[in-house]
Amino acid sequence: MDADLKTGQRTDSFSRKRLIVAIFFSLFAAGYLIVSVLAPVSKTESVNAEYMYKGPEKNGLNDTLLKDSSFIALYRQKAFLQARITMAATDSAVLSIDMTDSIARIEIKGVTVHSSGIKNIRLSSVFTKCDPYAITSLLSKPFVISKSFASIPKEPVVHKVAPRDTSEYKPYEIPDTSRKVYVNIILETENGFRLYMYQETNGSMPARLHRFTFDLTDRLRNAAYIIKCMGTLSKPEYKPYIKVTLPAKEVMAIYRAIPAKGQFAVRI
């Protein structure tokens, strides 16, 4: 009888513990969801507040004009040209992504030195939720890269110690260029945007698996960032993304061409 009572109490406290854990976890998940959903809203608001048209209405740019698709298309074209002209002032290679024509270009001092067709494009909803005039104004300035995550090194430096004398000297070995490398990169900008460049998988299983793990790592990084923000009671910053898929050699050429703190312009 006593043993039964004790077992009953133990089961009771165990289920209470489980319940507490379940409640705690549910609250945590709900908090995570709320914080995550509010982050893009606040990003949209901040972009709108910073770049929305604030001029007098009589000046020609009235509300209907700012929502006219033909006006916005031209305004986007102008913004893209402005951003490219700004980038042409820099000495290094820059990247321009034209989503209208599905072309990614490497440019140096305003000269297109390389171009490649974009196979697939995905945009964060912030680009469509923001005021079209505001988002286009934002795109009229080039993005400046602050951080990058990549599956390949930026400079494939090979370390070699010189021989002490001629007896140690070995003739130059031809590098193995046949080895398959998978190239997926993320470029994070100073104003909190992200450009993902994925290599085309062409149905290849290892390439798809690599892309999946690369993407998963990024998702884990983002989740850890949100949890950290929740822990410190700070607002997580949502980083709107632009995801493009290109042939592998093009992604590699782009990543190796643009400097670590390089620039890129986007036309949506």
Next chain:
Amino acid sequence: MNNDQNNGHPESSGRSFSESELVQMLSGIFRSVTGNRIVRKTVAITLRVLLILFSFTAVTGFFLYLVPAIQDNGRKTTYVSPETGNYSFIKDHKREIAKLNAEIRNLSGKYQSYTPFSYLVINTTENKFRLYQNRKMVREGYCSSGSYIRLVTPEGSREWVFKTPKGRFTIQQKIVKPLWVKPDWAFIEEGLPVPPADDESRYEWGVLGDYAMSLGDGYLIHGTLYERYMGMPVTHGCVRLNDEDLEAVFNSLTIGSRVYIF
């Protein structure tokens, strides 16, 4: 007689158990399985593992996939366009649109003016070059660029990184029958003692091909004895071309011509 009847009903010919027999048999198996402690434990563990796996997948799926998907949903901006059928405002916008078009023409003109008429582009990732004349590509082919080898002396006192610089360059000098003055690394790389600056062993004729074009800071576009390495990153920072391509590039570009390396 019976055989004849069965021939018309193939499903009845294979039936060996009645329904009640089948139920009895299954419940027998169930009783023997649940009666066996080891089997019961195995089933319980399997179910627990499956539950843990399912919970883990659900939790990671929620945090890593579902929440980001929810983040991306929401109201999108609607545009007003002639396709929507509302044409009344279009007329009022014409002036603004014409103004914008003029601005775009100006900017495009400015942007196009950056492109010179004749220039050379070198892609160090693919080790390819492209020669442009009158803004049209006239020749393309393989080249060799920097190997990205970091050479360190055995004592670690000196080091070189053999990479081709990137950016915009101008041809500063055109040389016919260039002479190679071997720098220190050429001796160190082979384990040879470094001779004095004006030593005869530093001068080598013929190894740079028939022509060379200087890009400044000691970087050249030149020929090579090792044409089989074209398309590979094998140089000490210079750009190597094969004899035919080198001659074509040499004849097309003048001093001051632009070379874009990326």
